[in-house]
Each structure stands twice: as C-alpha cells, then as structure tokens.
Amino acid sequence: MTRAGRTYVVLTVGVGLGALNTGNNLLYLVLGLLLSMIVVSGVLSERCLNGLRVRRLGADAVYAGEPCSFRWALSRKRGHGFALSIAEHGVPLTGEGAAPWVQPGVDYVVRARVTAPRRGPIRLGAVRITTLWPLGLFAKTRVVPLEGLLLVYPRRGYACRDPSEAEQGPVGESSTARRLDGTGDVAGLRELGPQEDARRVHWLKSATAGKLLKVEREREERLTYMLTVPAGLTGEALEHQCEEVAALAHRLLEAGHEVGLELPGERLRPGAGTAQERRILQALAWVGFDKEREEVAA
C-alpha cells in the first residue's frame, strides 16, 4: 500500500464511521463508491499483470558494487499493461526498471541500473513485477519464476601492486618474449618516460629538440604477463586479490599487453584484447565457488 493508499483507507474508514454515526445515506453512498474503487483498483491491477510475459535479457557485464544496465523484455498478447516496475526477486541485486506502457504483441525492453553487492555466481530464480496502476493507491506484485545465472565479475578497483616481470620466452600470442621496438609505421614522437627503453630514442630528432624523444609505432610493444591468484586465500583476502588481479588485467590489456591467469587448479594462457579480459573476469568470478561451478556444469 502506498502512502496515498494509506490516506485513502483512513479516509474511507472515516467516511464509514461518519455514515454509521449519522445514518446519512449519502455518506453510505460515498462509502460504497470508495470501497468499490478499492475493488476496481485491485481488478484492474490484476488484469494489468495477467498474461504478462517476461524474458531476462541480462547485462553485458556485471561488476560487484558497480551499477550496470540490466534488461528484461516484457510482452503480452492482449490488453495493455501500465506503470510496471520490474526487479529480480530473492537475490541481492538492487535496482529496478520501469515500463510505463506495454502494448499487446510488442516487446518492451526495460532497462534498470542494477548493482550486485558481491563477486561470484548469483542464481536468479524469479522476477518481481509490480504495478501501481490504476490509482497509485496500492502496489500489486507478481513474482514470475524465471531461472537464470548471473556471473558477477570482481570489482575493478585500483591495483596497488605493479605487475610482476613479463614472461620470457615465446608465450602467448607473440612469437618472441620481448618485442620492444613495436611494429608498423612510425606513428609519432613523444618524450621518453622514466624507465623506458632507451633503444626507442630517435636520436636525430632528440638532438634537434634538445630532449630525448621516443619513437612510437602503429603497434607498440607487447609484453606477456601471467597474473596469479594464489591458493589458500579466503574471505576478504581472496576478494581483494581478485579485484586487484581484475584491475591489473584490465590495465595491462588496455595497454595492449598479453595477460594470462594462474588460478588454483586452472590456468588461462596469455592473450590480448577484450575477449581475453572477459575470460579472465569469468575465471576470477568463479574463484571460490567451485561447488556452484560444478553444479552449473552438471
């Protein structure tokens, strides 16, 4: 019941008491109308939720503690649905989406800013659909069973530690362990940073400019890193490690390096690009949830 609904009910009781007190037939008529409106409101709400179909479209990526765009598709074969709100039911996901009007025969995609509180798999069992239609006095809710699995990636926080040394030897996508010169045409010149390889200095231009300038090529150097989540970590330490590894992997992959992942009982070979980042995040999301993983695989 909404706040307006509580006021309405109090007023209805007041009118009822007034009718009983005074015997005024018009107050009985008003009371009848108020009560009828409650019944009609319930029936219209029910009709609004009846026959409503929901499909979970999900989100591209869900990170723990970060809002993401989560989507559902609502449809109905006949009749219109109004003032609907939708949210996942029975799971620790905050946020709900709103659908002002669902027409018959047309899918309505509802988007919501949803936040998952923790990393790992979340079993989705049902979707909760609520409507305030028609008068906004009462909220009618229907829980639609809809099985699903949401894998929440670790939060990509700040990586405190620098990555370990790059791998030596032919690993990952590179044929050589170190390929510091980059490939392709010269893309530009920029000042040499601290700890950058001096072999990339363009001496002629540096001499002209009076400072060390580094050559940048179309494809810059790519290093190979193996990130590790050591075995034996639990609780906060494990979460922290996963977050740090996720952040580190993101940073390295963004820089164009190849990144692999060493987990207890699982190893991801180094790779580059967004697909590799997705694989790393998925692997990190499952760390510590072996039992659930086996159940899903089964």
Place this chain on the structure above:
Amino acid sequence: MSPVRLRLLLRDLASGAAFGSMAISGQLPVWTLALYFLALAVALLGLRPFASSPRLTAALLVPVAATLYLLVAAGQLDLVLAACSFAGLISAQRLLSAPGPGSDGQVLLIALLMIAGGAALSADLLFSLFLVAFTATASLSMGLGVVQASAESEPVPPRRVLSPLSLGLVFAVAGAVAFFFLFPRLSWNVGARRPGASVGVATTGFSDTVQLGGTGVLKSNPRTVLRASLTPDPRAERLESYWVGRTYDAFNGREWTSTTSPMRRALRLNPELRQPGRWRDQVTQRVELLPAYGSRTLILLEQPLYVGNSTALSPAGQQPAPAQEATGEELRFTQPAASYLYSAYSRRPDSPRPVPLELEPQERAQLLSLPPGLDPRVAALARQVVGGTQDPLEAARRLAEYLQREYAYTLELAEAEDPLVDFLFVRKAGHCEHFASALTLMLRTQGFPSRLATGFFGGERVGEGTYIVRAGDAHAWTHVLVPGRGFVTVDATPSSNRSSQASPLLERLLALYEAAEERWRSSVIDYTFRDQFNFVRELVRPPRQRPQEEERRSSLPPARAWGVALLVGAAAYAAWLLLARRLPAQRPVEATRFIEVAERRLASAGLHPREGESVEELSTRLASQGHPVASSLAPLTRRYLEARFGNRPLRPGEARHLLRTLERSLEQLRRPGSPPPSP
C-alpha cells in the same frame, strides 16, 4: 492538449465537482463560493500564481480560519459549514500552487473531504451527478498521474490510459450502488444532520393581505413547493383538490384582509376527529413543505380536521415544530425552517356528513360586508345573474358559471384604481384573484355570506399515493356559507386556468427532473433498514400480487426473470472466457504466427529448444554444431527478428518460401542415414 495538462485539468475539475456538491446545498457563505470559483477558473486557465510563494499563500489561510472560527463562536455559522468552507479554501490555495505529485494528492484528498461534506449538507439529486463527476475525473486524473510518474520522458497516449479506467469506473459505480442497497443500514444516530435545502430561493409565501392587480408571475413558476402522501390513494394522475392556506373576509376595494379571531378558530377542530381512523370520510395527508415554498403557513386539503406530528427540518436536524393559529384560519409554524413535515386529516369533499359550524353574529356580518363605495353595477349584475334563487350554493354556482363563460383569464393586468370594476366592466379579463373576489362580493351583494380563500389547486401524481404541488398551482377561490353544510368551495376561475400556467416544455423537463428527484429521495435519501429488509424479503419471497395489480401488471418479465437472465449471462460470459483461454488465441503479429509454425515443424522433427532457449539461440547452437537444418533455419530466424522487431515486415509469400526451405531440410533429416537430431 498535453497529457500533463489533461491530468491537471481533470484534477481541477474533480475539485470543482467536489466543491459543487457542497455548493448546491446553498448554505456556504457567498464569499467562500466567490473565492473558490475564482481560484478554479484561474486554475482551469492553466495559471498557477501561488507557485512561487506557496508558504506565504498558505499562511493566508490562517486569518481565514480565524474568521471562520469567530463566525462559529458568534453563532453566525454552523461548525460543519465552517469546516466545509475552510476545506474549499484550502483546495483553492492548492489549485493555484505548483502542480506535482504532492499537491495533486492534496487536492484530491481535500476534494474527497468536500464530497463527504457535500453528503452532509445536501440531499439534492444534483449531488449524485457531482459525485459521479468527481469519481470519474479524480480517477482518470490519478490514473494518468500514475502512468506519467512511471513514464518520465516516455509519453503514453492518454486515450490508452483512459479507456480501461473508464470501464473500471462503470463497474465502480455499479458496485457502489450494490453496496448502498445491500450493506446493512446500521446507524448509531449520533450527530445526525439533516441535509439542507437545494439550490434556488423560495418562490411563494403567504401574506396577511391579498392585493388585486399586477402581473401574475407565480402561475408560470414550475417549482415544487409541496409533496404529500394521501391515504386513501386517489389514484388520479391530476388532483382536482383545493389546498387551503388561509381565508379573508374583509375587502376594502383593493385588498383582502382577515378579521377572524385566531383563538376561536383554534378550538374549532372536533376533539373526536383528532383520533386517526375515527372518521371514515377523512383523507389522511403526510405533507412536506419544501424549501421552495418559503412560508410558515400550513397547507391542508380543504376542510381540515386535525393537524399533528409536525416537524421542522433544518440543517441542524429534525425538531418538533409547534404551530399556532393566526387570523383567517391560518395555521402557522412558530419557528422558521427550511422545510416542514406534518400529518393532517381533512374531510373528503364528497362526504355527506356536515361539519358543525357556529358563527358569531359579527362574524356572519363580516362575511356580508361590502367595501365602501362599491359600484352599484356590481350588485345589479349579480342580481341579474342570480335571479330569484335563495339557495346560496345555487346562486354561487350561477355566478361562477357566468364568470367562467363571460370573462377571460389573463395574467397580464395593468394597475387600475378599482380593480374589481376594471375586471367586471372594463377589461373583462383577470386572474384567479379577480374571479374569486368578484364572485365573493357579488354573493355578498345578494346577501349570501362568503369569503375568499387562498392556497393551491391541483397536484401531480409522482408515486403511489404521492402528489406534488407546484408554485404555479397557487390559487384563490370562494367559500360560500351554506346553512347546515358550512363553507362550501365554489371556484369562478375557468377550470383550465386554475393550476400552473408554466410552459409545457419547461414543465415537462421539470417533471422529469422531479420524478428523478422523487425516486432519488425515496430510494436513496430516505432508504432505511426497513426498506432493505423488504427488498431482501421480496427477493427471497416475492409478494403475491393482488388481482387489481395483476390487471395493471406490466407486460415485461418479472424481476426474478431478469435476475436469472443476468446470472445466465454471467455464466455464459465466464464459460466464454474459459474457452477463450483454452482455444488458440489469434496471434497479434504475423511474424509471431510465422515463427510458431516454424517451431512446430522443428519440434515435429525432434528439434526441441532447450528450456528458456529462444529460436535465435537454437539457430546459433545448430549452426555451431554444423547441423544440416542450420542453413535453412538461420535466414528464417533472421527474417523473423527483422519482421518482429526491426520494422521490416514479411513480404507476401516470403513466409511460405522460408517454411518450405526449412521443411526440405527437415525432410532430408528424416531420411534414413541422416544424423540424429540434437536434443
């Protein structure tokens, strides 16, 4: 009109309807009405002048509340009226403030309170219209508000929202009516308040004199001033009865006055007749003088015998209303009130038993008195018409017939120095007072005691034994004293001009309204627990009709048949709903129908999608598995998605072509030696 503007318009109209339900009682202070309607007009124009300073304008309500309190404390304003007025002014302030979810809710909440106030103040039929108008506009406004709050930037066509709500409203009103009639009418009767008068002002009134001349505007007034239930039921559509208010025995040439001593007349009612049922020739009346009557004089059928059980109906409730006798046999209530209710018994006009009457010599002399300087032509004319008869009743009848035959009826008369002479010898036209005055004075010139009586003539049937009398039925006639019979009524006015002279169209419209009003009063305002009991009893055990009623019985089926038909209809509708759910419903979109055919064919070939797997996911899975059907399923799926969501409908024959391709792939799959379908 934008949806938001429409919502606000409906909200403002709902508030207006709620205030109107109070305003029709006619009891709210005029300044309250003026302030509210001004605010409503400004709000309906879309202007919100209080939006910039809501707190300051809300503070203005404090002195208003103080003023109302002082009026209540001084006894100049009823507490309920003060509360209703204040609610109206709060609503006005909210109407002019910035719209929003908060102020919308407040406006509608106050409107609901005003509706409750209107129920306490008014019993008029118009209240029902305002109630329905409020319900409709408030609900539609709330419905639009709910959708608009959900939509934010996404507009929803109001027509889509209002359509299902309107249907719901019809059911709500029907439910309210059912609740009203079926909910046990229990009442503690604490703080009961009688609803007040309706719109308009009183139209009639009795004065101590009757002046001849002037234009008769009252005869064209169709407002109802009196409602009476008569026992036994005369069963006539129009009554030919005289409802007497008072009599006059002295005429000075221009106006009639009364000289009769009130104290003597008060004792004239026979004590034996005061007991109901002792007199078989009596007509029992339960009379309600309505607010439009506007006088305290009791109106009774001619030859009243007993008056009692009188009650004054005022906004404060019902109170006993004592009456005292004034001059001219007038009975007058001592307290002013909006309306009165009383019982009376009168002798039936055709009763053979005389009413005992004793007159003092001076009273008899007064009934023969003539105005000084009466034109001798009056007596000469009377003598000529009466002839030599000595029977006062016969003489009166001859004179009445002569006047009806020779004189015209008109309501438009100019002022004359001697109205009677002007009527009899100059214009030869006049209204009922001229006819009655002429007859009375002509009788007196021939030595027959007589007097003028005023009241109402007629009555329209509006229900079982119930009649109404209109303001236009006001009338004047003559009482002639007949030895052994007392005063006998003789009417010189042409019979067609005795009752209301209102426009037929106006009268018909008003009759319709009053019939509805009568039904409203009997079925709603005066609906009691006893009525409920009778209603339920008649449903359970219908009363056996008397032979006369059977003769008059309508050709329509009885109520039970309607009830059974309603039940059968409801059952048929329920069955149809059930069947409609079981039978395949018509698909709203061609693409949906198309993909369902494809799914059925895939299923017939053993290609079932996994749980929760859509057709596009199935297509992707089969393609990844290198399934032979994938090549034909992929374009089909793509075209389905384009047609369903991409606004690229299927071309004529395209669905058939795609399905045929799929069918060919499936046939190959079914051939022996082909790979088994994946689960």
